[in-house]
Amino acid sequence: MGEVRMDLHLKTQRWRYHRGNREVKKRILDEFCETHGYHRKAAARLLRQFPIADKKPKKPGKKKVYDPSILWEPLKKIWLAADQMCGKRLKEALPIWLPHYQKHHETSLDELSTQLLAMSAATIDRLLKPIKSRYGKGLSGTKPGSLLRKHIPINTNQWDTRQVGFMEADTVAHCGTSLMGDFVWSITMTDIFSGWTEVRATWNKGATGVL
Numbered sequence: 704m705g706e707v708r709m710d711l712h713l714k715t716q717r718w719r720y721h722r723g724n725r726e727v728k729k730r731i732l733d734e735f736c737e738t739h740g741y742h743r744k745a746a747a748r749l750l751r752q753f754p755i756a757d758k759k760p761k762k763p764g765k766k767k768v769y770d771p772s773i774l775w776e777p778l779k780k781i782w783l784a785a786d787q788m789c790g791k792r793l794k795e796a797l798p799i800w801l802p803h804y805q806k807h808h809e810t811s812l813d814e815l816s817t818q819l820l821a822m823s824a825a826t827i828d829r830l831l832k833p834i835k836s837r838y839g840k841g842l843s844g845t846k847p848g849s850l851l852r853k854h855i856p857i858n859t860n861q862w863d864t865r866q867v868g869f870m871e872a873d874t875v876a877h878c879g880t881s882l883m884g885d886f887v888w889s890i891t892m893t894d895i896f897s898g899w900t901e902v903r904a905t906w907n908k909g910a911t912g913v914l
Contacts, residue, residue: 720750790828
């Protein structure tokens, strides 16, 4: 009898031995000695050992300290409200967003907040992966440059960040879920040297509204 089959047979006989009455134990002991050639006392000691239950193999990696099924819903809502940030940015933004989420939904996330804040950026991306494909990359109001851009001189290598006057600007569309029709855009301009920032709202993105 092979080693694996012997272990399985011994395990089965131990269960029978421990559950049986005196007559059953005597019969099992007789059968075991006859089958395997054990001395009666040695066989009795072997069978009296309590059978060990199978241990489930441990999964590799760090043990989870959170429940994805509970955290997924608040994480998804915050991710959508925060314009679908990547995991690294969302991890840094969670301490700011969580109080507003609790206030808006009139719920307490004391324990969940601790778990959400403990998650790594990679874990956040992994939990959000199923819905990222559903929502796509989101809306974008930025289009490739037109022919007019070829006639406008642009400095690409002469930025002097040691003095004021060099600005960076960006726009954000306040359009809800559609870029169709007229709506408000916010324009943010920041001076690179001083950090001075100006924010304005404009109706649409055309030259008339912006200038």
